[in-house]
Every structure is written in C-alpha cells, then in structure tokens.
C-alpha cells in the first residue's frame with residue numbers, strides 16, 4: 001500500500017447523530033472515516049479495510065461494543081486493530097473486556113472532550129503510519145536483496161563461463177606454440193600462426209572489453225570529444241566489422257544523411273559503438289543475411305540504426321540484453337565466444353555521450369534493429385553559432 005494513502009479509521013455507533021459528531025471531531029484530509037451503525041456492519045467494513053483504529057460505542061442494541069471487540073480479537077485479520085471504547089458511564093468500564101492481551105485498548109467517556117479524543121486517536125494513527133512506512137521499506141529492501149542475489153548469481157555464472165571460454169583458446173594457443181616450436185609441421189606453420197593470431201585477437205578483445213566496462217563503472221573513462229564527421233565514423237565502423245560481415249556472406253547496405261553531418265563526440269568510442277552493433281548483426285544472422293546501417297540528423301540530434309534479418313530477440317529479453325553478461329539462452333551457438341559484455345559496454349559508452357540505445361525486434365527469427373540516439377552536446381555549435389549539426393562542405 002502507498003505510504004501516503006489516506007488512513008482508514010472505523011467509527012461504530014448505533015446512533016447516526018453520534019457518528020456525525022465523531023466524524024466532525026476527527027475529520028482530516030489524510031483520514032478516511034468508515035462509519036457503521038451496528039456490529040455486523042462494522043465487521044463487514046473490517047473485512048474490506050485494514051483500519052488504523054476502531055472507535056466502538058459500548059452500548060449498542062444487539063451486538064454491543066465489547067462483543068464486537070471480542071470477535072475482532074478472535075480473528076487473525078483484526079486481532080491487532082487498536083480499539084477505543086466510547087463509554088456512557090462508569091458501569092460500562094467496570095464490565096470486563098476479555099481480550100486486552102491481543103492489542104491496544106483505551107476508553108473515552110461521554111460527553112467526549114474533543115482534544116482528548118483527538119490526542120488518543122492520533123497516537124494510534126501515527127503508529128499505523130509508522131508501521132506502514134516500515135512495511136514499505138521492508139518491501140523495498142526485499143526487492144533490492146533479490147536484485148543483489150540475481151547480480152551475484154549472474155557474476156558467478158559469468159566467472160564459470162569466462163573460465164571455460166578462456167581455457168579453450170589458451171589450450172589451442174599452447175598446442176599451436178608447441179607445434180611451431182618443434183617444427184613438426186613446417187608446411188602448416190603459416191596456417192597455425194594465422195589461427196593463433198585470431199585467437200589472441202579474440203582474447204585481447206575480451207580483456208579490453210572487460211577492462212572498459214569496469215573502468216566506465218568506476219568513472220575512469222572520459223571521452224576525448226572533438227568535432228567529427230558522422231560519415232567518417234560510420235565508415236570507420238564498417239571498416240572494423242567488414243571482415244565478419246564478408247566472412248558470413250552478408251550484404252551490407254549503408255545509408256548516410258543527404259547532407260554531411262558534423263558532431264561533437266569521441267571518434268574512437270563512437271566507431272567502437274557502431275562496429276560492435278555491426279559485428280553483432282553479423283554474428284546473430286545466418287549466413288547470407290542482410291545488414292543495414294543508416295543515420296539521420298536533425299536539431300534534436302543524431303540517430304544511428306543498425307538492422308539485420310537474423311535470429312531476432314524475444315520481447316522479454318529486449319531490455320535485458322543491455323545488462324552485462326546477459327545473453328539470449330538459445331543464441332549461445334552464435335555468440336562466437338562472446339560473453340554478453342559488448343552491449344553493456346555499448347550502452348555505457350552511449351550514455352557517456354548523453355545518448356540512449358534501444359532495440360526492436362519482431363521476435364525469434366524476425367531480425368533486430370538497434371537505434372542509438374545522440375543528443376546535441378554542449379559546445380556542438382559551430383563557429384558562427386548556427387545549428388548545432390551543420391552540413392559539411
């Protein structure tokens with residue numbers, strides 16, 4: 001329940017004039033006063049509301065205040081509701097109420113002194129609010145604890161996968177080195193060297209990405225921004241991923257904005273972002289697929305889109321894949337030794353630029369489109385103070 005929701009208070013009296021009087025005395029914006037003219041009506045209201053306090057008239061025809069209180073104490077749901085009995089005279093308070101041990105009980109005599117009623121009621125209302133706040137904090141803590149457990153589990157899983165992923169290339173490098181050292185297969189030396197180079201490159205990339213993520217998390221990465229050409233950055237990213245796109249026999253379509261665009265950004269990091277998305281498009285698309293890279297710009301900023309017609313991403317994973325070490329379960333066969341770091345790194349680099357990244361996909365087998373939005377940055381105004389993104393040439 002919201003901690004600022006109105007607090008329900010139950011008023012029970014068989015006489016409507018008395019109920020109105022009680023209501024007038026307790027009226028406050030933060031309270032909901034629930035009125036009942038009999039014990040039965042009161043029990044019905046108690047079934048639907050978690051009340052902070054019940055004000056019970058003792059003398060009522062049928063079920064009287066004490067009987068109602070005993071029923072309340074007998075039920076788990078209403079056992080701990082604090083009760084103030086409104087008594088008509090001394091004979092009332094002499095009657096025994098069995099049930100003191102279960103919760104707070106107080107008495108107030110008629111004629112009611114307004115300030116006495118309010119201060120007695122306020123004690124219970126304040127207690128209720130504090131309890132509600134504690135319950136809300138407990139719920140928040142439970143959510144954080146669950147998130148921490150999940151993060152811990154993801155890290156454990158990551159360590160296991162990392163160890164496994166490192167063991168294979170390290171073993172292959174060792175046997176390659178061994179073969180070269182012994183000159184067992186001189187005619188294959190070139191091929192072995194090539195394989196070793198690719199594995200080393202893969203390992204170096206993994207380590208670099210991991211270091212990047214942790215450096216960014218610790219706030220140790222700052223952008224080297226300058227005035228750069230969007231076209232140059234995109235071409236450099238294509239260059240960086242060309243090998244993987246060609247190796248899988250994909251076609252690549254590039255659509256640049258009609259007029260060239262300058263922007264204030266970190267050239268290397270932006271190229272890294274786009275190359276990462278292009279490499280993923282190449283990895284997660286079956287051979288002979290179609291990959292698209294397009295960009296557009298207006299006063300609000302730049303939008304870069306990388307699309308593919310590959311394996312797609314199920315709806316429930318679309319937000320999660322930007323979390324570190326998160327991979328779609330049945331994509332592992334395509335991951336080529338990836339560990340679910342790339343998109344986390346991309347998202348962090350995009351947000352260092354003040355931008356955002358999102359993905360859309362029709363689902364399994366329906367391809368994916370990643371969209372990076374970079375806002376206009378401070379200092380992105382050209383020398384004559386014209387529009388921040390200005391046509392080149």
Ligand code: ADP
Nearest residue numbers: 280281284321327328331338339340341342343
């Ligand atoms: P990696 O590719 O190393 O597993 P990433 O962080 O780059 O790590 O990607 C996380 C996950 O997102 C991938 O494992 C894959 O399941 C999914 N993914 C990323 N890009 C695509 C894409 N273009 N098409 C389908 N799934 C993708």
